Amino acid sequence: MTYLMVLGGLVLLFIGGEGLVRGSVSVARKLNISELVIGLTLVGFGTSVPELVTSLRAINEGAVGIAVGNVVGSNIANILLVLGVAALIHPIITNPCALMRDTSIMVIVTALLCVLIWFDLFSRLAGFVLVACLLGYIAFSVFADQAAGDEVAEMHAGEGETVEANYGVVKGVFIALAGLVGVVFGAKLLVDGGVVIAREFGISETVIGLSIVAVGTSLPELATSAIAAFRGKADVALGNIIGSNIFNILGILGLTALVHPFSVRSMPSGDVTTDALASGAGHSLISVGDMSALVLSVALMALFAITGKLIARWEGAVLLLGYALYMGLTFNLIPVPAIL
Structure with a gap:
């Protein structure tokens, strides 16, 4: 029964997430909102809604490890698994100039996440700052891209264009609401x-x-990126992954901390409290190894995307191998040398 619950949850998250994105994008198009704004906001936020609702639910249930592990693990999976699959389907031609801004921001917010985890700073104030940074990033991106109309704007507009949705306002709202209900359940x-x-x-x-x-x-993200790759627009998949990772850190953890401040340090008894760090007890739920995997995945993606102007199939295979290695280490299926 438990496995059916998990399987049912995965199915509802996937179908609900797709419905939410398609319904909201359809409504936005009927309201004559540009594909640039749709790509920067609705697609990036919509594909991150499953992470947001899941983390909020986990925090409400006291499962902090699931809430934070969900964000860290999703960002790792987005790069190593999703991007790896997309590159295997179709080599990704990259534009270093178009990627530089968003990639730099992703690197910065990833470093910020590591700092927050290391010092256990998930207070309501931190949540407010993270959400404010996200809103600032979106506003700056929209205005900058609309003014410049360069390769960056084309990439974000392409993210919106990958979503095929033209249902009409009423039907679009219904599909979006049904998708949201599916994601919640x-x-x-x-x-x-x-x-x-x-x-x-x-x-x-x-x-x-x-x-x-x-x-x-x-x-x-996997579905959106795979579809984009099959259509020969794998570069859009890369932009979607970068945007999703930024949303995950600033939006999901920000809103989660804003709604329910938490601690990533567990007490010896296994209980998680909001003042665990202040008491000097407990250990971090997110290990140094997990943070290292996140940092290395970001560095690997930046290396592949910016230096060669192409993420080849063999590089996609390297990313997938890296994810398999990480999962093996996570579940202790691969022996770790004593020196580590």
Whole structure:
């Protein structure tokens, strides 16, 4: 029964996420909103809604490991798994000038995430700052791209154009609302099932968040990127992944901390409290190895995307191999040298 809950949650998250994106994009087009704005806002935010709802649900259930592991694991999966699959389907021609701004911002917010985890700074104030940074990033991107109309603007407009949706306002609203309901119920099933599995097999909730939950909430990005790659627009997939990772850190963790401040440090008893760091007890739910995997994945993506102007199929295979290696280490399937 537990596995059916998890499977049902994954299905609802995928279908609901797709419905939410397609419905909202359809309404936006009927309101004559440009593809540039749609790509920067609705596509990036829409594909991150499963992560947002899942993290909020997990925090409400006291499963902090799932909430934070979901964001960290999703960002790793977006690069190593989603981008790897897209590159295998079709080599990704990149424009370093178009990617430089958003890639730089992704690197900065990834470093910020590592700092927040290291010092356990997920207070309501931190949540407010993260959300404010996200809104500032969106506003700056929209105005800058509309004014310049350069390769960056074309890339973001392409993200919006990949979503085929033209349902009319009423039908679009209905599909978007139905998708949102599906995401909410899917998140509940996935979190509840993940917690049960963790307890049954003695696996930490963080591992469940980094793996099953992270992959499940990344399914919309995987679908969007795979479709773009099949259509020969794999460069759009890269832009979508970068935008999604920025949304995940600034938007999801920001809103989660704003709604319910939390601590990533667990007490010896296994309980997670908001003042665990202040008491000097506990250890971080997100290990140095997990943060290292996140940083290395970002560095690898930047290296492949900016230096060669092309992410080839063999580089996509390297990304997928890296994800398989990370999952093997996460579940202790690969022996770790004693020196590490």
